[in-house]
Amino acid sequence: MPIDIPDVVIDRLPLYYRLLARLELEGRAVVSSQELGAELGVTPAQIRKDLSYFGRFGKQGRGYSVARLTEELRSILGLDTRWQVAVIGIGRLGRAIASYPGFEGQGFDIVAMYDANPKLVNTDIDGRIVRNVNQLDADLRKQPVDIGIVAVPAEVAQDVVDTLVHAGVHAILNYTPLRVQVPDGVELRHINPVLFLQSMTYHLKRVRADR
Amino acid sequence: MPIDIPDVVIDRLPLYYRLLARLELEGRAVVSSQELGAELGVTPAQIRKDLSYFGRFGKQGRGYSVARLTEELRSILGLDTRWQVAVIGIGRLGRAIASYPGFEGQGFDIVAMYDANPKLVNTDIDGRIVRNVNQLDADLRKQPVDIGIVAVPAEVAQDVVDTLVHAGVHAILNYTPLRVQVPDGVELRHINPVLFLQSMTYHLKRVRADR
Numbered sequence: 187m188p189i190d191i192p193d194v195v196i197d198r199l200p201l202y203y204r205l206l207a208r209l210e211l212e213g214r215a216v217v218s219s220q221e222l223g224a225e226l227g228v229t230p231a232q233i234r235k236d237l238s239y240f241g242r243f244g245k246q247g248r249g250y251s252v253a254r255l256t257e258e259l260r261s262i263l264g265l266d267t268r269w270q271v272a273v274i275g276i277g278r279l280g281r282a283i284a285s286y287p288g289f290e291g292q293g294f295d296i297v298a299m300y301d302a303n304p305k306l307v308n309t310d311i312d313g314r315i316v317r318n319v320n321q322l323d324a325d326l327r328k329q330p331v332d333i334g335i336v337a338v339p340a341e342v343a344q345d346v347v348d349t350l351v352h353a354g355v356h357a358i359l360n361y362t363p364l365r366v367q368v369p370d371g372v373e374l375r376h377i378n379p380v381l382f383l384q385s386m387t388y389h390l391k392r393v394r395a396d397r
Numbered sequence: 398m399p400i401d402i403p404d405v406v407i408d409r410l411p412l413y414y415r416l417l418a419r420l421e422l423e424g425r426a427v428v429s430s431q432e433l434g435a436e437l438g439v440t441p442a443q444i445r446k447d448l449s450y451f452g453r454f455g456k457q458g459r460g461y462s463v464a465r466l467t468e469e470l471r472s473i474l475g476l477d478t479r480w481q482v483a484v485i486g487i488g489r490l491g492r493a494i495a496s497y498p499g500f501e502g503q504g505f506d507i508v509a510m511y512d513a514n515p516k517l518v519n520t521d522i523d524g525r526i527v528r529n530v531n532q533l534d535a536d537l538r539k540q541p542v543d544i545g546i547v548a549v550p551a552e553v554a555q556d557v558v559d560t561l562v563h564a565g566v567h568a569i570l571n572y573t574p575l576r577v578q579v580p581d582g583v584e585l586r587h588i589n590p591v592l593f594l595q596s597m598t599y600h601l602k603r604v605r606a607d608r
Contacts, residue, residue, distance in 0.1 A: 194405075196596055196599050196600075197596045199595075199596070199599065200591075200592040200595035200596055201592065203595065204576075204592070262599065263595050263598055263599050263602075264598035264599055264601060264602035265595060265598065267602075269594070269598060269601065271594075277493070278489060278492050278493035278496065279490075279493035279497075281489050281493075282488070282489035282490035282492075282493045283590060285489065286490075286574075286590060286591075287551075287574065288574050288591050289590075289591065289594075292591050292594075292595070293598075294591070294594055332598075332601055333594060333597065333601070335590070340498075356600070356601055356604045357594075357597040357598075357600065357601050359590060359593055359594060359597070363497075363498065363499050365415070371604075373597040373600045373601070375593040375596065375597060377588060377590065377593060379494060379497060379500075379546075379570060379588065380411075380497075380499050380500065380503050380505070381411040381412065381415070382570055382586040382588060383480070383482075383500075383503075383505055383544060383568075383570060384410075384411035384414065384474055384476060384503070385407055385408045385410070385411055385586065386544065386568040386570070386584040386586060387474055387475035387476065387480060387504075387543075387568075388407050388410065388473065388474050388475055389407075389567070389568070389584045390475060390480065390543055390544070390567055390568050390584070391474075391475035391478075393567045393582075
């Protein structure tokens with residue numbers, strides 16, 4: 187497998203995978219880079235270039251085999267296996283995340299939930315018992331997880347992330363507004379709605395100006 | 398103002414803005430592209446190129462004026478004004494979004510909340526009365542909003558988005574797993590945690606293989 191695939195390419199692959207999986211369900215055999223591009227708002231050239239990192243999937247002028255490309259992407263992305271996920275912080279947001287439809291169907295099993303609030307610890311949420319966050323390190327050493335989803339208050343976010351990293355978790359999805367830090371070798375993604383809104387106001391400003 | 402700035406550049410600007418605003422708070426006068434790059438995980442060349450779309454902010458070898466660059470980004474991104482936001486879908490996720498700290502401080506005012514659940518309609522949540530989603534179109538025509546945040550069940554997501562677009566909303570943040578469609582001229586961003594997780598499993602797979 188090639189070593190230095192740009193992160194921006196990796197980040198687009200789940201979009202390709204999702205579209206292809208849908209086409210496969212619809213019974214489609216072949217798809218062109220033009221059609222993939224039109225559906226995803228990416229140029230066909232970009233799609234061909236992205237997929238070329240992983241070998242030759244398409245035949246010139248014949249399009250891609252939907253079944254083969256879906257299977258390859260599933261394997262490349264590690265979606266042919268199951269991943270253990272812990273959610274830390276079970277307030278409104280953490281609970282909404284924990285009940286998000288689609289994790290299980292995509293191979294992500296939420297196996298543990300943690301909170302610091304004594305009123306929540308040891309309660310049952312969606313069939314799982316909430317653990318005390320002060321047990322997080324000890325628990326992970328006995329029962330490792332692959333991914334930590336962090337939805338705690340910003341003030342304690344870095345502490346929780348440090349605990350996860352220290353206990354061997356290699357992937358963290360950060361829902362807090364804090365831009366937490368992780369060492370090299372740990373994958374980190376941030377979900378901060380303010381940044382998404384700010385990337386749209388640039389365009390909105392021009393809409394207002396046109397009125 | 399230049400016309401064709403790539404969306405990937407626009408999407409990075411909020412990150413620059415946030416970092417610069419923090420440096421400004423810390424009393425910093427000047428910052429180099431090297432330092433910005435190191436903090437954000439982007440090459441200094443990329444930063445210089447991104448910012449060059451908007452004019453000449455830095456002096457060769459002297460770095461950027463933090464105050465001036467922050468102010469320019471604030472203006473470019475439209476953060477020097479206030480934006481009206483409606484949240485549609487006030488389940489767990491919608492409530493978590495509505496109570497997200499940081500919207501107001503960044504100029505985003507949640508002015509309306511909608512749901513279809515009769516138990517929620519007309520109740521008070523965080524000082525706002527939840528409106529019936531069947532009033533959405535009529536309300537927006539009387540009292541327009543700039544941005545719609547959609548956190549409804551996937552089955553009705555496209556309908557809600559169509560209503561927003563039809564009533565003149567030009568920016569939509571989609572929290573549903575459905576990849577909704579909008580016409581040209583409407584900005585759309587998706588927040589789907591599964592896609593973030595899938596972009597990390599590619600790396601996790603290699604971690605497992607190294608064990």
